[in-house]
Amino acid sequence: MPADALRPLVNYHSHTWRCQHAAGTEEDYVRAAVDAGYAVLGFADHTPWPYRSGFVSRMRMRLDQLDDYLGTIRALADKYRDRLFVPVGLECEAFPEYTEWLRDLKAEKLDYVLLGNHYDTNDETGGMYFGTCLCAAQVRAYGRLTVAGMQTGVYDYVAHPDLYCHAYPAFDADCAAVARDLCAAAEALDIPLEYNLLGLHLLDRFRAQGGVGYPARQFWEIASGYRIKAILGLDAHQTHQIARRGLYDQALSELAELGIEVLPFLPGLGGALEARRAPASNSD
Ligand SMILES: [Zn+2]
Numbered sequence: 001m002p003a004d005a006l007r008p009l010v011n012y013h014s015h016t017w018r019c020q021h022a023a024g025t026e027e028d029y030v031r032a033a034v035d036a037g038y039a040v041l042g043f044a045d046h047t048p049w050p051y052r053s054g055f056v057s058r059m060r061m062r063l064d065q066l067d068d069y070l071g072t073i074r075a076l077a078d079k080y081r082d083r084l085f086v087p088v089g090l091e092c093e094a095f096p097e098y099t100e101w102l103r104d105l106k107a108e109k110l111d112y113v114l115l116g117n118h119y120d121t122n123d124e125t126g127g128m129y130f131g132t133c134l135c136a137a138q139v140r141a142y143g144r145l146t147v148a149g150m151q152t153g154v155y156d157y158v159a160h161p162d163l164y165c166h167a168y169p170a171f172d173a174d175c176a177a178v179a180r181d182l183c184a185a186a187e188a189l190d191i192p193l194e195y196n197l198l199g200l201h202l203l204d205r206f207r208a209q210g211g212v213g214y215p216a217r218q219f220w221e222i223a224s225g226y227r228i229k230a231i232l233g234l235d236a237h238q239t240h241q242i243a244r245r246g247l248y249d250q251a252l253s254e255l256a257e258l259g260i261e262v263l264p265f266l267p268g269l270g271g272a273l274e275a276r277r278a279p280a281s282n283s284d
């Protein structure tokens, strides 16, 4: 029996075909989550940005697809509301130029926003992909920009906070300093950090390619010294990834071994799980 068999299954990190590197219909993901016994399946596809340069990204939806994305998932949330809670958000970088646009979009249309800090400052003028950090200056830039993003108050959790370790050859003093900065910010701002299950699935491959990979053990050992909260994220790009229960349990036991608290759901986004825990009001 898994170590934490009674813990409800929740995931706030699912993509859709619109990001151009995920497969399956939204309803396929929802059905897979119902079949696997999830209580919450949130969608956080790669955000579009209102690029002033006219840049067209090959790893996100276009801005003119956003309303269809939101409408499709809202309709599914309604259709499956008795079986699954389906909030809708976006996975977004910390692009300073567009932070206020994102803040307004969230207030108007989104349930939550994940900070998935993939690119340095922007991607329209060639900002580097942080999954290819190979030197101290690059990991430091990731740390600075990610902490600045956390401080905006827009983001609900940090997806793959240790992305900067993906290709980095060895976890050194600079990696450790960035880990401490991120964890100190997560503690002070009470922003959960994601233990990324897609990374966990691919960790051996990352290592075979010469990188530390993520989740990076040393990052989470440092995290265990802070009062941070972790949340598991599937980062699902294909429907079969929803049912990876073994990976989910592995992540829980790795975090339990480090003494890191794992949130059962995101506050305010727990659906029926949260309603059950809420103190009874108007009970008499
Ligand atoms: Zn991501």
Ligand SMILES: [Zn+2]
Residues within 6 Å of the ligand: 013, 015, 091, 116, 159, 235
């Ligand atoms: Zn993702």
